[in-house]
Amino acid sequence: QVQLAESGGGLVQSGDSLRLSCAASGRTSSMQVLGWFRQAPGKEREFVAAVRWSTSYTYYADSVRGRFTISRDNAKNTAYLQMNSLTPEDTAVYYCAAEVNGGNPVYRALYYDYWGQGTQVTVSS
Numbered sequence: 001q002v003q004l005a006e007s008g009g010g011l012v013q014s015g016d017s018l019r020l021s022c023a024a025s026g027r028t029s030s031m032q033v034l035g036w037f038r039q040a041p042g043k044e045r046e047f048v049a050a051v052r053w054s055t056s057y058t059y060y061a062d063s064v065r066g067r068f069t070i071s072r073d074n075a076k077n078t079a080y081l082q083m084n085s086l087t088p089e090d091t092a093v094y095y096c097a098a099e100v101n102g103g104n105p106v107y108r109a110l111y112y113d114y115w116g117q118g119t120q121v122t123v124s125s
Contacts, residue, residue: 002026002098002114009094009119012086016123020081022096022116032102034072034079037109038092038121047107048094049081059106063089086123093118 008020024031035050049070050059058070064083072079079096097112104111 002028002031002100004096004098004114004116006094006096006116006119009121011122011124014087014123014125016086017082017084018086018121020083020094020096020119020121022079022081024077024079024098027100028077030100031098033099033106033112034070035097035099035106035109035112036070036079036081036094037097038090038094039118040092043092045095045109047109050106051079052102052106061107083121086121088123088125091121091123093120 003025005023012018031053033050033052036048037045038048039045047061048064049068051070051072067085069082095118096116098114099112
């Protein structure tokens with residue numbers, strides 16, 4: 001089992017930055033991929049970014065590439081999502097998720113095994 005806890009959400013203005021954190025505990029050695037997803041009201045959960053835990057290789061959705069940066073600190077078992085140039089379209093609940101099998105498309109939520117409780121990000125115009 002892997003437990004995930006997000007933090008760092010909040011209310012910001014358009015153009016501001018936020019950094020989300022995802023602290024992992026439990027069988028963290030089994031994690032292959034750590035992903036960030038978001039879900040806005042009335043919309044499906046969508047992929048934001050992911051990082052391969054062993055290599056730090058990163059993936060981004062087109063909508064956030066160049067504005068968001070995902071990173072991880074192995075020693076702290078924590079992943080981060082640095083979000084810059086935020087817009088109201090980024091408003092959503094942000095979730096981190098861990099995949100333990102590897103080899104699956106990182107942008108597909110159904111392949112992730114463990115999920116955090118989510119943190120709200122609200123960007124006002």
